[in-house]
Amino acid sequence: MADHDICLSVRDLHVVFALDNGLLHALRGVSLDIRKGECLAVVGESGSGKSVLCRSCMGLLPGNGRVVRGSLLYGGKDLLNSSLPRAYRGIRGKAMALVMQNASSSFNPVLTIGRQLTEAFSPSVPRRERKQRALSLLSETGLGDPEKVFSCYPHELSGGMCQRALIAMALAGNPEIIFFDEPTSSLDAITQVRVLELIRTLSRTHGHASVLVTHDLSAAAFAAGRIAVMYAGQIVEEGLPGEIFHDGRHPYTRALIASHPARMGDSFSYLTGTPPSCRHPIRGDAFAPRNPAALAIDFLYAPPYFPVTPTHRAKTWLLDPRYPEALSRLKPGHAARTNPMAKSTPALPAEPGKGNENGSLSRDSVLLRVSDLHIRFGRGERATEAVKGVSFDLREGECLGLVGESGSGKTSIANAILRLVPAASGSISYRGRRLDGRLSAAARQYFLKEIQMVFQNPAAAINPRAKVMDIVREGLDNIHPELPRKERSRLAIQALCDVGLKPEDAFRFPYSFSGGQLQRIGLARVLVMSPSLIVADEPVSSLDMSVRAQIMELMLSLQEKRGISFLLISHDLAMMRRMCGRIAVIKDGQIVEMASSALIFEHPRHPYTRALLAAMLNPDLENAAVKP
Amino acid sequence: MKKTFGKSKTKALIEAFLEEEAASPASNEEALKLFVSGRSGPEEELPLSRAGDSYWRGTLKRLIKKPESIITLGVLFSLILFACLQPFLPGQRSPVTINNDPVTGLQLMNRRPDASFWLGTNNIGQDLWARIWAGTRTSLLIGLAVAFFRNALGVLVGFAWGYIRRLDAFFTELYNILENIPSMILMMLSTYILRPGMASIIFSMCLAGWLGTARFIRNQVILLRNRQFNQASRTMGTPLHRIFLKNLLPHTLSIIILQFVLTIPSAISGEVFLTYIGLGLPADRPSLGNLINTGRMLIMSRSLRYQFYYPCAVLSIITVCFYVLGNAFADAADPQDP
Numbered sequence: 001m002a003d004h005d006i007c008l009s010v011r012d013l014h015v016v017f018a019l020d021n022g023l024l025h026a027l028r029g030v031s032l033d034i035r036k037g038e039c040l041a042v043v044g045e046s047g048s049g050k051s052v053l054c055r056s057c058m059g060l061l062p063g064n065g066r067v068v069r070g071s072l073l074y075g076g077k078d079l080l081n082s083s084l085p086r087a088y089r090g091i092r093g094k095a096m097a098l099v100m101q102n103a104s105s106s107f108n109p110v111l112t113i114g115r116q117l118t119e120a121f122s123p124s125v126p127r128r129e130r131k132q133r134a135l136s137l138l139s140e141t142g143l144g145d146p147e148k149v150f151s152c153y154p155h156e157l158s159g160g161m162c163q164r165a166l167i168a169m170a171l172a173g174n175p176e177i178i179f180f181d182e183p184t185s186s187l188d189a190i191t192q193v194r195v196l197e198l199i200r201t202l203s204r205t206h207g208h209a210s211v212l213v214t215h216d217l218s219a220a221a222f223a224a225g226r227i228a229v230m231y232a233g234q235i236v237e238e239g240l241p242g243e244i245f246h247d248g249r250h251p252y253t254r255a256l257i258a259s260h261p262a263r264m265g266d267s268f269s270y271l272t273g274t275p276p277s278c279r280h281p282i283r284g285d286a287f288a289p290r291n292p293a294a295l296a297i298d299f300l301y302a303p304p305y306f307p308v309t310p311t312h313r314a315k316t317w318l319l320d321p322r323y324p325e326a327l328s329r330l331k332p333g334h335a336a337r338t339n340p341m342a343k344s345t346p347a348l349p350a351e352p353g354k355g356n357e358n359g360s361l362s363r364d365s366v367l368l369r370v371s372d373l374h375i376r377f378g379r380g381e382r383a384t385e386a387v388k389g390v391s392f393d394l395r396e397g398e399c400l401g402l403v404g405e406s407g408s409g410k411t412s413i414a415n416a417i418l419r420l421v422p423a424a425s426g427s428i429s430y431r432g433r434r435l436d437g438r439l440s441a442a443a444r445q446y447f448l449k450e451i452q453m454v455f456q457n458p459a460a461a462i463n464p465r466a467k468v469m470d471i472v473r474e475g476l477d478n479i480h481p482e483l484p485r486k487e488r489s490r491l492a493i494q495a496l497c498d499v500g501l502k503p504e505d506a507f508r509f510p511y512s513f514s515g516g517q518l519q520r521i522g523l524a525r526v527l528v529m530s531p532s533l534i535v536a537d538e539p540v541s542s543l544d545m546s547v548r549a550q551i552m553e554l555m556l557s558l559q560e561k562r563g564i565s566f567l568l569i570s571h572d573l574a575m576m577r578r579m580c581g582r583i584a585v586i587k588d589g590q591i592v593e594m595a596s597s598a599l600i601f602e603h604p605r606h607p608y609t610r611a612l613l614a615a616m617l618n619p620d621l622e623n624a625a626v627k628p
Numbered sequence: 629m630k631k632t633f634g635k636s637k638t639k640a641l642i643e644a645f646l647e648e649e650a651a652s653p654a655s656n657e658e659a660l661k662l663f664v665s666g667r668s669g670p671e672e673e674l675p676l677s678r679a680g681d682s683y684w685r686g687t688l689k690r691l692i693k694k695p696e697s698i699i700t701l702g703v704l705f706s707l708i709l710f711a712c713l714q715p716f717l718p719g720q721r722s723p724v725t726i727n728n729d730p731v732t733g734l735q736l737m738n739r740r741p742d743a744s745f746w747l748g749t750n751n752i753g754q755d756l757w758a759r760i761w762a763g764t765r766t767s768l769l770i771g772l773a774v775a776f777f778r779n780a781l782g783v784l785v786g787f788a789w790g791y792i793r794r795l796d797a798f799f800t801e802l803y804n805i806l807e808n809i810p811s812m813i814l815m816m817l818s819t820y821i822l823r824p825g826m827a828s829i830i831f832s833m834c835l836a837g838w839l840g841t842a843r844f845i846r847n848q849v850i851l852l853r854n855r856q857f858n859q860a861s862r863t864m865g866t867p868l869h870r871i872f873l874k875n876l877l878p879h880t881l882s883i884i885i886l887q888f889v890l891t892i893p894s895a896i897s898g899e900v901f902l903t904y905i906g907l908g909l910p911a912d913r914p915s916l917g918n919l920i921n922t923g924r925m926l927i928m929s930r931s932l933r934y935q936f937y938y939p940c941a942v943l944s945i946i947t948v949c950f951y952v953l954g955n956a957f958a959d960a961a962d963p964q965d966p
Contacts, residue, residue, distance in 0.1 A: 016642055023641055068642050281644070297662035317663065322656070326663035418863045448865040461856040465878035474874075475864035522860075529864070 007176050007209060008034040008057065008096070013070035015049075015056050015233075025278045026052045026065070028233035028286075031305075034177055039203045039210040041220035043256075044230030045275055045544040046515075050213045051101070053230070054179040058098050059088040094122060097170035101182045103162040107154035113165050114150035120172035137168040140205075142198055160191035167198065177209045184219055188405045189571055189615040196223040215545060217260055218616075221245065226311070229253050232276050232286035239312030249306075249314035251294070252287040259549040260574070271546040274514045285316065367533060367565050368394040368417070368451075372426035375412045375589075386412040388589040389426065394533070399559055399566040401580035401597070403573060403612065409589035410569045414535045417567070418453050419444075430533070449479050452531040456538035458518035462510050468521055469506040472496060475529040495528040496521075499554060516547030523554065535567045540575065552579060573616050577601055585609045687882065690960035697956035700949040707946065708768065714761040721755040723762035723914050728753065738932055747938050750922065759914040760939055766915040767896045768946070770826070774833045774895035775888045781838045783884055786845025787872050791853055799846070803839055811836035815898070819907045826909065833898050841887055848880050882961030889954035893947035900943065916943045 015027035026049045034040060044050040055061050057072060059079065072079040074095065079087070092098075100106045107116060117137070118130040125133065131150070138146035141164040154162060163183060170178050180199060184192040200223050203210045214220055220227050221241055228238040229252065237250040248254045255271045273290040276282055285291075288298035297303075297317050306319035317323060375387040387409040394400045402410045415421040416436065417428055423436045435447050452475070455461035462471055472492040480488065493503045499520040510518060519539065526534055539555070540548040552575060558564055568579055576583050577597050584594040585608065593606040604610045691697050714720060721727070727736045727749060735753035739745050747756040789799040815832045822828035852858065852875070861871050877884075896916065902908045903917030904924070911918055916939050923936030 014646065018638065023638070069646065295662065296664050300662065320663070322660055323663050326660045329660070420859065420862065444865070453860070453863045455856055455860055457856065461860045463857040463861075463875050463878075466874055470874065474861065474866055474870075477870075478865040478867070525864070 005035045006033045007036050007074070009073040010034075010053070010057065011071045011073065013053070013056060013072070014068045015052055015061065015065055016068050017062075017065045019064070019279075022279055025281070026233055027056065028278070028282070029070070030230075030233070030235055032228060032235060032238070034209050034211060036176070037203065037207050037209055039200060039212060039223055039225045041212040041214060041224030041227045042230055042235075043214060043217060043220045043227060045215055045546060047275060047278075048230040049233040049278075050230050051181055052233075054098060054181050054211065054213055057177075058092060058096055058179065060092075060098070093120065093173040093175065095175055096177045096179065097173055097175040098179045099163075099166050099170050099181065099183055102186055103166045103183075104154060104157070104159055104186075106166055107162065109154050111153075112150070113152050113154065113157070117150070117165070117169050117172060120169045122173060134168070134172070137171050138165065140171075140202070141165070141168045142194070143168075159187050160195060163187065163191075163195055164198065167195075167202070171202065171206060171208075174206075175208055177211060179211045179213065181213045182215070183212070184214070184216070189573075190405070190611060192219070193222070193615045199223055217256065217545065229256070232282060233278055234286065234315065236287070236316070237312075237314040239308070239314075243309065243312040247308070247312070249308055249312075249319055250287070250316045251291045251318070253314070255291075256546060259546055271549065274516060274547065275544070365395045366393045367396045367398075367431060368567070369429045370413070370417070370426070371428075373413065373416060373428060374424040374426050375409070375416055375421060376424040385424075386589055387416070390586070390589070390591055391426075392584055392591065392594060394565060394567055396532075397559070397563045397565055398582065399568055399580045401576040401583040402567065402569045402586055403571065403576055403583055404586035405571060408586045410586050411537055412589075413586075414453065414537050414567070414569055417451065417535055419447070445479065448475075449529060450531055451533045451535065452526040452529055454519075454522050454526055454534060454536040454539050457542040458522045459510075459515060459542070462518055462521060464510050466510075467506070468496070468508055468510065468513075469493075471510070471521060472506065472525045472528055475525055479529055491528055492524075495524040498527060499524045500550075514547070515543050516550060519543060519547075519551050520554070523551075523558075527558070530562075531564065533565045533567065535569070537569045538571070539568070541570065541572060548575070555579065573601075573612060585612065687957075687960050691957060694956050694960070696952050697960070700953045700956070703945065704949045704953065707764070707942075707949075711761050711764040711768065714758075721758045723754065723758040724912060725755070726753045727755060738935075740931065741934060748934055750935060751926075756935060756938060759919060760916075760942055763914040763916045763919045763939060764942055764946070766826075766909070766913065767899060767917065767943070768892075770830060770833075770899050770915070771892035771895040771946075773830045774837075774898075775891035777830065778834045778837045778891055778895075779841055779884060779888050781834065782841025782887070783845050783880075785838070785842040787849055787876055789842060790846035790849025791868075791871070791876065799842070803843055806839050807843075812901075815902065816905065816907060819902060824902075824907050824909060826913070829899055829902060829909065832902075833895055837891070837894075841891075844887065845880060845884070848883060849876055852876055852879055882957070886954050886958045886961070889950055889957065893950045896943065896946060 010030055010032040013027050013030045014025070017024040017026055028049075030049070030053055032040075032042075032053075042050045042053065052061070052065070056065075056067055061067070067080055070080070074091070079091070107113070114131070114134060117134045121130050121133065135146045135150060138149055143149045143161060143164050149157065149161065149165060157165065167178075167180075167183075183199065184195055187195060196219055199210055199212065202208075210223075212220065212223055224241060226239070227241055227244045228235045229244065229250065230236070231252050237244065237248060237253045239247075244253060245257060248257060259271055271290055272292075276286050276289065284300050284302055285294070285298040288294040291298070295317055301317075303315050303317045303320070305313045305315050307313045308319065370393075371391045373387055373390045374385060376383045376385050378384055390409075390413060392400070402413065404410045412421060416423050419435065419439075427434055428436045430447065430450060433443070433446075435443075435451075439447070469489065469492055472495055473488050476483070476488045476491060483491075489506075493506055496506055497503060501517065501520055501524065505513075505517075510521070513521065522539075536555070540551050543551060555566065556579065559566060566579070568576065570576060580597050582594065583597045583600045584591045585600070585606065586592070587608045593600065593604070593609045595605075600609060601613070604613055727745075728734060729736055736745070736749050737751050737753050739749040739753075741748040741756075745755055745757065747760060750756055750759070785799070788795055790796075815836045818832035818835055819828050822831065858871060858875055861875055866874075899908060899915060900917040900920055903915065903921045908917045908921065909915050911922075919939035920936065920943065923933075923939060926932040927936050
């Protein structure tokens, strides 16, 4: 690639944040070229520094962050040398624009969209023309009725429409580069695809470069022409999508692709551990502690970039030209050894939860029966019906999936089973006993022991000001107060060990755990009550992608070892395919299709199921990578 | 507190950070040896805690960073300690003894401060120094008692009011009715009916204030009530008292303590007010209220004005200190406070 193609060049960028008790090295030497008109995806987990990269390019670091080394070359000038904030004034919005995360909160709620959009034009655009231009931008971003959107207030638009309006606003200054910071993370699956398509098309029609920051590999595969993988404040690999997905060289890239639910075939490959904390200096390759095949040198020295092809480079010692030599010197005949990248467990003996595929059930094995369930919110005329006549059976030891968009009523069903919301009509019975309506204290106690729930966001569902021991023991204290306290504590510690935590973790506070560890705690506090049915509401959607597979694996093994039945609620079809024997698709409070997961994926009948499957962002990453 | 860059210590820290990460193999030979599987470097010690201090330790740290909280804490501590120890010190007079001149046998009325009566005497010859400390003890006792009872009741009702939806309408109506009676009138009437005394003053001041505290706590609880960890506790069948104790209390403790600290000065001045309108403690029980009230009547006489100034000074110090401390605590208790 010729040099004149490059519009922004990031060179060895180091960003440090000053925190209460020390420093956080958020970017540890990032070098990246953004070429004119390309769509570059920066993929990384939370805390890998991808948003910080955007913000430092835009000169928008918060007050306690500082670029301590490196340069940002734009148009032959180093933006970091011009220490005046004025220097950036000519660049933000005009040369570079940022589309922030969570579109609906990026607008001022008391001004109309049109007012905020016309504000974004440069002063050289005559006032009279602005409205016309704004309307054309709105229609270009696929908003059906631009006139109406123009005079709307932000709360009157849906999340997807807000995102489109925000993109229109970024286009107003006609920038050379647009940074999209997680543009799809708060949107529905179907809307996600449409927004990504929009980003792709606009890049082509307007000729600006797009930098798509995302944690979602499949989104990157769908929209980007080039992908950079970030880990612990560094870009560990960079290349064309095909090169990244077929020929990933860095162990992290490979492990990440392997732990994508769509890639998980018969065997579960997953990453162990959690990303490192950038609060302490990291020696060597940041990924080494999580890499079972790490080399000794990985722990001591950070690898440089090694080119694979002119467009593909990776930061790993495996590519060092001396590596094969060293191998052959050490153990002759061992040089061809491949690197087992991530831990692979052998294929599970039987597909869990996939009982008889035809769905013929014998009456006595039904654990939970929901029939003609209606749930209403509000009273009188303003009442809305969230669930409109849902019926399904859940068999013993089965994992049943409920799939649907947000607002489809799936969480209301879970809440009704947990007796958190009352059913308007219909019935829910567990092992033949009604669990809705008024219950005696004994019956309540019985259902308490039998049915438990795992929540979506462990950070919110765990009391941040209680010790882990208290959190895990809470349910046990309620259902077995007769046991001595010591015994209850012992069972709690046992449960912590069962989910892969250490006994000493019981005496720490939740803030010292990562999201994945918190979800393990969330599982432990349910397991300690030894329920027969666990209702899991989006159990992994708030977790980082490298940790998701760990939690799913844990749930699968629990299902297998203890025979616990799961009712799994999610919008993530790829995860469902892996976990569930049967899947029910819910739309607007009704089940539109229910079948074994193989049938759903291969022969979807209902058009909505087909739409959902189409919106899965090409789970087959290989096909996604070779697109026109 | 956000640290600023440019401090030499911070700079050195950043340099150390960058240097440690930038190490590269010294020689080709060394690198070749290291291309083997497995760990050869030093075993890393992972720090146990990732997010720093616990909530309370952080609050304490932020609190003692503020100079005003150190000063007020010191002043209050020494004031309370001295007020408690004063009767046991040598050479102290009783606050109620009427001192007579040993020669003439007359009362030593309105003696200006001198070596034997450090702050002078009042109009019947009682030692003002001793009376002020006795009054401080009484007033602090009233302040602490009111703060305790008012907040204990207020927190309990506030939790129930905020968390149990069925009770909301009832308590809101009760609040609407009771809060529209001026609290001064409520306080005056109840002390009048119960006859002035220590207990009735404490009772009437609690009566006038508990609902306001409850309302304040209720608003905080409503913010917490729908947090998911409460929902999780409900699905695990946790009884109400445990939800109050383990889920709500730790999240509201900082504002409860703030309320407590701020109630003390307001209760002390409430007592001063009641005494001012003649419903305070009987004159034989010295309190800052009746000392100030006596002094107030003498304010027009230049030579007797000291009887007003000294108790006022003590009252001001106590009130200001508790107030400043309360606000400093409120700031420190908010982890987002820069």
